[in-house]
Amino acid sequence: xxxxxESGPGLVKPSQTLSLTCTVSGDSISSGDxxxxxxxxxxxxxxxxxxxxxxxxxxYYNPSLKSRVTVSIDTSRNQxxxxxxxxxxxxxxxxxxxxxxxxxYQLLNFDYWGPGILVTVSS
Amino acid sequence: IQLTQSPSFLSASVGDRVTxxxxxxxxxxxxxxxxxxKPGKAPKLLIYSAFTLQSGVPSRFSGSGSGTEFTLTISSxxxxxxxxxxxxxxxxxxxxxxxxxxxxx
Numbered sequence: 001x002x003x004x005x006e007s008g009p010g011l012v013k014p015s016q017t018l019s020l021t022c023t024v025s026g027d028s029i030s031s032g033d034x035x036x037x038x039x040x041x042x043x044x045x046x047x048x049x050x051x052x053x054x055x056x057x058x059x060y061y062n063p064s065l066k067s068r069v070t071v072s073i074d075t076s077r078n079q080x081x082x083x084x085x086x087x088x089x090x091x092x093x094x095x096x097x098x099x100x101x102x103x104x105y106q107l108l109n110f111d112y113w114g115p116g117i118l119v120t121v122s123s
Numbered sequence: 124i125q126l127t128q129s130p131s132f133l134s135a136s137v138g139d140r141v142t143x144x145x146x147x148x149x150x151x152x153x154x155x156x157x158x159x160x161k162p163g164k165a166p167k168l169l170i171y172s173a174f175t176l177q178s179g180v181p182s183r184f185s186g187s188g189s190g191t192e193f194t195l196t197i198s199s200x201x202x203x204x205x206x207x208x209x210x211x212x213x214x215x216x217x218x219x220x221x222x223x224x225x226x227x228x
Contacts, residue, residue, distance in 0.1 A: 047166065047209055049218040062217040096165055107213040108172060109156040113165035 002026040004097050004114035012091075012121050018084040022097030022114060029078045030055045035100040036080040037110060038071060040093040048093075052100050053080060087121045094118050124148050124212050126221035133226050141197040143224045145210035150190045154214035157186055157195045160223075161206045169208075170195065200226070 008020035022036065029036065037052035051061035053071045061069050065084070073080040084091060095117050098110040125148040135141050145155065153173040158166035168177045170186040173193055183198045197204055205228055210221040 046222050047211075047220040049220070060216060064217070098165075106154070107218075108154075109168050109177075109213065110158075110166075110211070111168050111177070113167075116165050 002112045006097050006114045006117040012087055013123050018087050020082045020095055022080050024078045030075045033102040037098045037100045038082045039096045042093045089121050092121045124215050124219055126210050126219055128221035128224050135200050139200045141200050143195045143208055145193045145221050147191045151212045151214035153189045155193050156211045158209045159206045
């Protein structure tokens with residue numbers, strides 16, 4: 001059973017950098033046709049895809065955040081990471097990591113999710 | 124691609140048949156997924172590729188549609204089904220979600 005777990009600071013000051021880690025267990029992050037994704041959800045609101053990365057390091061981002069976001073991966077530690085620079089209060093959200101399942105070149109779904117971590121941007 | 128879910132809120136009773144609609148602003152073939160989210164929890168995958176039931180999901184959940192109009196149907200609502208449901212398109216970047224449908228008692 002694949003499990004994902006987010007970790008990182010729960011409080012970040014405005015203009016600083018938000019950094020999160022997702023640790024994958026139950027399977028190798030290098031195996032299979034998967035991309036490793038970040039999604040966020042502001043309190044009381046809907047879901048927003050941030051970006052994802054393949055095991056080889058190919059990354060795709062939501063243009064709404066692209067200039068401030070970096071997703072990276074460390075296959076030796078079975079972890080992937082999110083960095084968001086120059087944060088504002090609008091970046092306050094629950095951040096989820098998830099596994100994105102591909103069949104060939106076609107993305108099908110996000111089949112496994114971490115429980116999420118609340119990150120608050122406040123001075 | 125914008126996804127518009129309707130209704131945004133739905134009041135229903137145990138045993139009811141419930142249908143939620145998701146409309147895409149342009150065609151997405153059959154590349155639509157449905158998720159269920161309960162308060163304080165991560166979304167759970169229910170259906171992908173418009174109508175394929177994820178392993179372990181009860182058969183009272185079903186999906187249909189293609190192109191721009193899709194539906195999620197719960198044939199007989201159970202107490203554990205009261206939650207918020209989201210559609211997601213995976214045909215084009217950026218990947219997008221609908222605004223959600225909250226199913227309440």
